[in-house]
Amino acid sequence: MLNDEARERIRLAALRYPEPRAALLPALHIAQKEAGYVSEDAMRFIAGQLNVPESEVFGTATFYSLIRRSSSGRHVISICHNLPCTLLGAEPLIGHLKSRLGVDEGEVTPDGRFSYQRIECIGRCDGAPAMLVDDDYHGDLTPEKIDGILEKYA
Amino acid sequence: MEQLLLKRINVPGGLDIDIAMAHGAYGALRISFGMRPVDVIDEVKRSGLRGRGGAGFPTGVKWGFAAMDPKMPKYLICNADEGEPGTFKDRIILERDPHLLIEGMIIAGYAIGAERGYIYLRGEYPAAADILERAITQAYEKGLLGNNIIGSGVTFDLSLHRGAGAYICGEETSLIESLEGKRGQPRIRPPFPANAGAWGKPTVVNNVETLANVPGIMALGSEAYSKLGVEGSTGTKIFCVSGAVNRPGAYELPLGTTLREIIYTHAGGIRGGGKLKAVIPGGASTPMLTAEHIDVKMDYSSLLSTGSMLGSGAVIVMDDSTCMVHATAVIIRFFEHESCGKCTPCREGTGWLHQIYSRMLRGEGGESDIDVLLGICRKMKGKCFCPLGEGAIQPVLSSIKYFREEYERCIRERGCGGEQCKGMMQGSKHHMTNKFQAPSTKSQTLRTLDF
Ligand SMILES: Cc1cc2nc3c(=O)[nH]c(=O)nc-3n(C[C@H](O)[C@H](O)[C@H](O)COP(=O)(O)O)c2cc1C
Ligand code: SF4
Ligand code: FES
Numbered sequence: 001m002l003n004d005e006a007r008e009r010i011r012l013a014a015l016r017y018p019e020p021r022a023a024l025l026p027a028l029h030i031a032q033k034e035a036g037y038v039s040e041d042a043m044r045f046i047a048g049q050l051n052v053p054e055s056e057v058f059g060t061a062t063f064y065s066l067i068r069r070s071s072s073g074r075h076v077i078s079i080c081h082n083l084p085c086t087l088l089g090a091e092p093l094i095g096h097l098k099s100r101l102g103v104d105e106g107e108v109t110p111d112g113r114f115s116y117q118r119i120e121c122i123g124r125c126d127g128a129p130a131m132l133v134d135d136d137y138h139g140d141l142t143p144e145k146i147d148g149i150l151e152k153y154a
Numbered sequence: 155m156e157q158l159l160l161k162r163i164n165v166p167g168g169l170d171i172d173i174a175m176a177h178g179a180y181g182a183l184r185i186s187f188g189m190r191p192v193d194v195i196d197e198v199k200r201s202g203l204r205g206r207g208g209a210g211f212p213t214g215v216k217w218g219f220a221a222m223d224p225k226m227p228k229y230l231i232c233n234a235d236e237g238e239p240g241t242f243k244d245r246i247i248l249e250r251d252p253h254l255l256i257e258g259m260i261i262a263g264y265a266i267g268a269e270r271g272y273i274y275l276r277g278e279y280p281a282a283a284d285i286l287e288r289a290i291t292q293a294y295e296k297g298l299l300g301n302n303i304i305g306s307g308v309t310f311d312l313s314l315h316r317g318a319g320a321y322i323c324g325e326e327t328s329l330i331e332s333l334e335g336k337r338g339q340p341r342i343r344p345p346f347p348a349n350a351g352a353w354g355k356p357t358v359v360n361n362v363e364t365l366a367n368v369p370g371i372m373a374l375g376s377e378a379y380s381k382l383g384v385e386g387s388t389g390t391k392i393f394c395v396s397g398a399v400n401r402p403g404a405y406e407l408p409l410g411t412t413l414r415e416i417i418y419t420h421a422g423g424i425r426g427g428g429k430l431k432a433v434i435p436g437g438a439s440t441p442m443l444t445a446e447h448i449d450v451k452m453d454y455s456s457l458l459s460t461g462s463m464l465g466s467g468a469v470i471v472m473d474d475s476t477c478m479v480h481a482t483a484v485i486i487r488f489f490e491h492e493s494c495g496k497c498t499p500c501r502e503g504t505g506w507l508h509q510i511y512s513r514m515l516r517g518e519g520g521e522s523d524i525d526v527l528l529g530i531c532r533k534m535k536g537k538c539f540c541p542l543g544e545g546a547i548q549p550v551l552s553s554i555k556y557f558r559e560e561y562e563r564c565i566r567e568r569g570c571g572g573e574q575c576k577g578m579m580q581g582s583k584h585h586m587t588n589k590f591q592a593p594s595t596k597s598q599t600l601r602t603l604d605f
Contacts, residue, residue: 016313018227018353024335025318029277052335063337063494066277066319078278082239083438083484084396084470091574120321120488121239121438122278125396125468126403135280 002045006034010049020050024060028067037068065119073108073115075153078132081118084125093129094118096143100150113153156382158370158390159363160406163250169285171253171292179253180298182372186261187306194265195221198368200376202388207233207324207361208437208465210454216358219348220266223356228268231333231352231359232259234275234282235317235324238437239488240468243392244362246404248275248282251366252289256312258365260303261372263310266358270311274329277318286314321492325540326351326359328494339496340540363392384410387453391467395421398428398473410453417448417471428473432556436465438485439545441552461552478557479564482549483511483578489546500543503534507550514561515578517569524554524561 002010009030014023027050031042038061047054061067068076079097081090097116101109108115124130127139131146138149167173174180186194199214220228232255236244247255259271275283290312293299301309315333322328323338330352332338351357367389371379380388387409393416396402400422407416413433417423424430430445435452441462443450450460457464472481490504507530510523520526531547538544554561569575 019334021335022315022333025316025332028318029316050335056336060335060337064277064318064320065491081484082488083434083481084240084402086484086574087397087470087472087476087481091576091578095573095576119278119319120491121237121241123236123242123245123276125240125242125394125470128396128402132278132280137281 002031002034002042006030007049010046014050021052023050024052024057025064028061028064032067035071036074037071039069071108073113075114075134077114077116078119078122079116080120080122080124080128080130082121082125084121085129088128090129093141093143093146097146100147114150156390156408157406158374158379158382159247159254159366159392160251160404162254163246168251169289171289171296171298174251174253175296178373179251180257182257182369183260183298183304183306186264186372187304187308191221191265191267194261194372197376198265198371201367201371201379202376202383202386203364203367203371203379204387204454205361206363206367206391206467208238208439208463210464213360213364213367216348216360217262217266219346220268220356220358223349225349225354225356226267227270227355228266229352229355229357230259230263230266230268230271231326231329231357232271232273232362232365233324233326233329233359234273234279234362235321235329236276236279236362236466237321237324237492238439238466238468239485240394240396240434240437240470241466242394242396243404243467245279245282246392247362247366248279249285252282252286253293254366254369255362256289256293256299258368259312260298260308260310261368262358262360262365264308266356268358269309272313272315272333272352274315274317274323274333276323277316283314283316290314320494321488322494322540322542325542328540329359330357337494339494342539383408384451384453386455387464391452391464393420393452394466394468395471396468397471398425398476399423399471400425407452410451410456412448413443413450413452413469414448416452416469421469421471424471424473426473428475430471431474431476432472432478432481432553434468434470434472434549436463437468438470438488439542439548440465441548442556443552444556477564477570477572477574478553478560479511479514480572480574480578482553483508483515485549486511486546487578489542493542493546497537497539497543499534499537500539500546503530503538503543504546506530507546512578514564515569515575517571519565519569521565523565524558528554 010027013026014020027046031038047057129141130139203213204210323332327341328338347357405420486507490508493504495501
């Protein structure tokens with residue numbers, strides 16, 4: 001279920017468009033911000049609030065790769081594996097990250113701190129290889145640098 | 155060198171509207187509001203400005219179509235989805251001079267008669283989202299957005315709309331579907347967005363960099379602007395250089411600057427003293443070039459004559475240590491992941507291509523695999539619903555054309571077992587591909603699978 005503040009933000013978002021349905025993506029973002037992922041309950045609620053069929057909300061949510069439908073680590077690491085990053089060593093780095101975290105892509109570390117996913121180009125190729133941790137960007141990665149970054153997220 | 159687009163990115167505190175204004179931001183608004191909208195459109199037509207989002211359509215002409223359509227209201231959408239691998243120019247404008255974009259949008263809105271604008275920002279740019287929200291709020295506070303902008307009687311409202319991770323939403327009709335709250339799958343054209351776009355109304359979709367050119371055109375005048383660059387490709391362009399160079403980065407240079415100057419003078423040459431092997435000149439969906447093309451002029455028509463395209467201006471540089479089979483496989487994996495699934499040739503074709511690359515890298519490639527790849531490309535060419543699928547085959551065709559012997563070696567030597575290839579070997583994760591397996595190594599099978 002969404003809290004009152006999230007509902008209010010969705011209501012305000014809908015005012016920016018000629019049709020309330022356009023606030024669907026903003027609403028999914030708001031729901032994800034609140035819970036870390038978008039639950040079926042949240043989707044049902046959004047369907048009601050924006051007056052969109054539930055099936056359409058589910059269909060739309062599943063189309064977008066940044067909308068998560070299951071719980072993630074407290075911090076989500078998105079590491080780029082597109083060409084410019086690969087040319088500068090993304091693949092061995094992803095191997096390093098995986099062994100540091102000890103989990104596979106999409107799984108949550110036992111302490112609940114992290115999960116990671118591969119991601120396509122994040123527009124930071126000038127600092128390749130690059131990754132996002134939550135909303136923070138980190139570039140010019142090396143194995144040591146990744147270790148240092150992981151320390152910073154509790 | 156005249157800088158129109160990146161001139162303020164290093165101004166200390168330049169995100170603040172007062173500081174940006176002290177450095178000239180919003181100076182072109184008064185000039186534009188002093189002209190009739192049709193005259194603003196004519197000025198942009200005369201400047202020769204062409205879209206910087208990839209297709210290179212003349213901007214003034216597009217504006218004219220929307221302005222002439224009697225339907226109301228009209229919408230202006232800034233395409234800030236920037237998903238083309240290797241491209242980061244829009245991000246630099248968004249994060250470091252958002253007021254340049256907002257000014258360009260206000261002028262564009264005035265010219266086409268749109269009182270409502272949206273910035274469709276890719277979900278992977280959270281920092282830019284915060285910066286834009288703040289810039290928009292400040293512009294409202296200064297009376298530069300909303301009703302009666304600086305006493306001119308002009309109205310323009312602007313909101314940010316965040317995407318959620320789908321490259322196809324950069325394609326303008328998919329973007330409109332996504333803005334409307336749907337899956338981002340392309341629409342049939344015509345009707346073009348200029349006549350029936352967002353909510354069925356006349357809509358102009360322009361790239362960030364295109365709109366960022368507008369204040370400069372209005373301030374300089376179309377005549378001075380059109381002297382920048384070369385005939386048919388006027389103005390400056392932000393080239394994003396990445397890969398095996400010493401100084402990867404965004405360089406604003408006149409269109410028509412040679413690839414050699416971009417790579418060797420601005421990006422500092424090839425990293426680690428290596429040799430240049432291949433270049434993707436305009437983002438992942440543009441055909442590759444080789445070291446032989448180093449003197450090509452980077453403009454719309456010169457690149458077309460090499461068989462490639464200017465695209466988004468993302469220059470991805472590969473040196474002689476790069477395996478071209480692997481590099482192409484990485485691009486194909488991207489296209490398979492991003493195929494929206496609407497049409498069969500692209501949905502299945504990109505998946506098949508990916509599977510074949512994966513088996514080659516695993517050392518399981520068959521002698522006929524090059525022909526199988528070419529056969530799949532032939533079956534996709536001209537049959538995809540939108541340009542994503544057509545773009546996906548370009549890296550395959552061009553890398554086989556220039557580097558066929560590397561494919562043959564990869565197959566003959568059963569892969570190289572390199573560290574690089576390991577991440578690629580598990581093959582396709584596509585939800586459909588369990589049902590639709592790629593043709594087997596015997597190309598016989600492929601012939602029976604004509605679409
Ligand atoms: C698959 C695909 C992805 C695209 N991605 C982008 C993008 O990220 N940004 C962009 O401005 N244009 C993108 N385009 C081009 C747009 O469809 C459209 O041509 C452009 O936004 C028009 O603006 P312009 O005339 O200012 O270039 C893409 C096109 C295709 C087919
Ligand atoms: S070509 Fe690909 S991206 Fe375009 S409509 Fe077809 S499946 Fe979707
Ligand atoms: S390829 Fe990794 S950020 Fe662009």
